[in-house]
Amino acid sequence: MLPVQEYIKHFKQIWESSPNHFPEFSKLYTEEEKRERETNYEHFQAKIKSLQNHSKVQKLKNDPGGSFFPMFKAFLETVFDFEKDHLKVILSEEFKDVSKDFFYKARAFGPELKPENIYQGMRNVWIMNGIQLMLNVPVRITPSVFAYSMIYPYSDNFLDDPEILAGEKEIFSRRFNRRLHGEEVNPASFTEEQLFKLVRMFEDEFPRKNFTEVYESLYAIQKGQTDSLKMAADNGLSDDRIVEICFEKGGASVLADGYLVAGKLTREQEQALFGYGVYLQLLDDIQDVKEDSLAFTKTIFSCLPEEDLGSFVNRTIHFGRVALEEMRCFEGAGNRDFIDLMNRSIETMVIESVGMNKKWYTADYLNKIEQYSPLHFEFVRQKRAQSKSQRFSMFQKYFNSARPENVPISF
Incomplete structure (x- = not known):
């Protein structure tokens, strides 16, 4: 049998010995840097919305390397600071x-x-x-x-x-x-x-x-x-x-x-x-x-x-x-x-999750960890609320009509 209990014990020991003081992060974002990234986010969102019609989605599917991926790459670089x-x-x-x-x-x-x-x-x-x-x-x-x-x-x-x-x-x-x-x-x-x-x-x-x-x-x-x-x-x-x-x-x-x-x-x-x-x-x-x-x-x-x-x-x-x-x-x-x-x-998802659940944290903690978010927490909450009802719309449109229905499963 797999030694699952041994692994639980091992990582419980790591958990119990992990400090609870505020961790160091690689980058602190100024107000100006946050606003710049929020502008870049808005630009990306506008481009995505412009693709939400059948002909443009079809073009996107036919040439994702020439259209979507460069746009997505720029989004990750200019909003979330992912390295090359x-x-x-x-x-x-x-x-x-x-x-x-x-x-x-x-x-x-x-x-x-x-x-x-x-x-x-x-x-x-x-x-x-x-x-x-x-x-x-x-x-x-x-x-x-x-x-x-x-x-x-x-x-x-x-x-x-x-x-x-x-x-x-x-x-x-x-x-x-x-x-x-x-x-x-x-x-x-x-x-x-x-x-x-x-x-x-x-x-x-x-x-x-x-x-x-x-x-x-x-x-x-x-x-x-x-x-x-x-x-x-x-x-x-x-x-x-x-x-x-x-x-x-x-x-x-x-x-x-x-x-x-x-x-x-x-x-x-x-x-x-x-x-x-x-x-x-x-x-x-x-x-x-x-x-x-x-x-x-x-x-x-x-x-x-x-x-x-x-x-x-x-x-x-x-x-x-x-x-x-x-x-x-x-x-x-x-x-x-x-x-x-x-x-x-x-860690990016952890920080965002803190911002999305603000009532569960003290004001001091929220203010401190928000400094390490590339976006203001209020901006994140607004965007999440706006997109909640259509979060998967682009995902769905990208794949719809790509293949006929009842495609057989083959590996």
């Missing part, structure tokens, strides 16, 4: 076609899914593509990359739905767990039918008798998901147990990403990926603090008093910097640029 070496990774030829390929396959597999559901799965594709890059294997949509990323729109949305009773979720989890263990289970719903098809894709690419660790990693994430159902506000769990469950869920998820990319991993690689997953889970908890609180779901952050949230964000950043250093065990992650890119991206 970072952008070589983000906008490499290897990555350019992967998102489109996933969308086509997802639409063919689940035509009932909304674009935002597919985008949800695409976020996991990007993580798995990053692992492919670190392992120096081709960056592409394999059957298992597709299947594992599609589990999120089906399984997570069911388990996270507050309208579904806890008992129903437990029955669903038990049945899905049986199928993951190789049992032939007759699907009891359309969701189960789709999920069981995805499991079959794992089995076809990684036969159970030859890749036992692949399935152990899937059992680990399923256990993490099931344990997370216990995190209701009135469950009596200790803070220490909440930390363990959060670490188990996040760490096991990215560990499964790694096994479904590689089939085999070293213990050092397992541990590094587990830590990366813990860091991403902490980011999710910071981003979702409002939703988790309203749903009476306990996380490390949602059950803390306001004056403590800033110190926990600080600790998360310190923790993440240590955890990501362990990623150096991957040959492709040996150069500093790739690790810097991951950490820079996550």
Whole structure:
């Protein structure tokens, strides 16, 4: 069995030893610099809006390298200050076609899914593509990359739905767990039918008798998901147990990403990926603090008093910097640029998430961390509110009519 408890213990020790003082960041932004970047943001947004008609979207699809990618590159450089070496990774030829390929396959597999559901799965594709890059294997949509990323729109949305009773979720989890263990289970719903098809894709690419660790990693994430159902506000769990469950869920998820990319991993690689997953889970908890609180779901952050949230964000950043250093065990992650890119991206999202949830932080903390945001928090909140109803409109239009409906899935 995979030593998941050992990894939880290891990263709990790092978490507990991480300081909670305000971290140092590489760049502080003046008022003038923020206004300049906000102007650049407005220009990019105007260009995107000008593309939102069928003929221009078609042109964009036909020549993304000549139109969209240079524009997007300029946006990342002039708004978020990504360095050229970072952008070589983000906008490499290897990555350019992967998102489109996933969308086509997802639409063919689940035509009932909304674009935002597919985008949800695409976020996991990007993580798995990053692992492919670190392992120096081709960056592409394999059957298992597709299947594992599609589990999120089906399984997570069911388990996270507050309208579904806890008992129903437990029955669903038990049945899905049986199928993951190789049992032939007759699907009891359309969701189960789709999920069981995805499991079959794992089995076809990684036969159970030859890749036992692949399935152990899937059992680990399923256990993490099931344990997370216990995190209701009135469950009596200790803070220490909440930390363990959060670490188990996040760490096991990215560990499964790694096994479904590689089939085999070293213990050092397992541990590094587990830590990366813990860091991403902490980011999710910071981003979702409002939703988790309203749903009476306990996380490390949602059950803390306001004056403590800033110190926990600080600790998360310190923790993440240590955890990501362990990623150096991957040959492709040996150069500093790739690790810097991951950490820079996550820290940018952490800072933005603080600004988006201002009621959960003290005024002093908000003022201090806003200095390291390239955009004013009020500007970020306004843009997020304006785009919320149409956040996926460009995403949808970019892919619509690109291929005929009912395109067969082929890998």
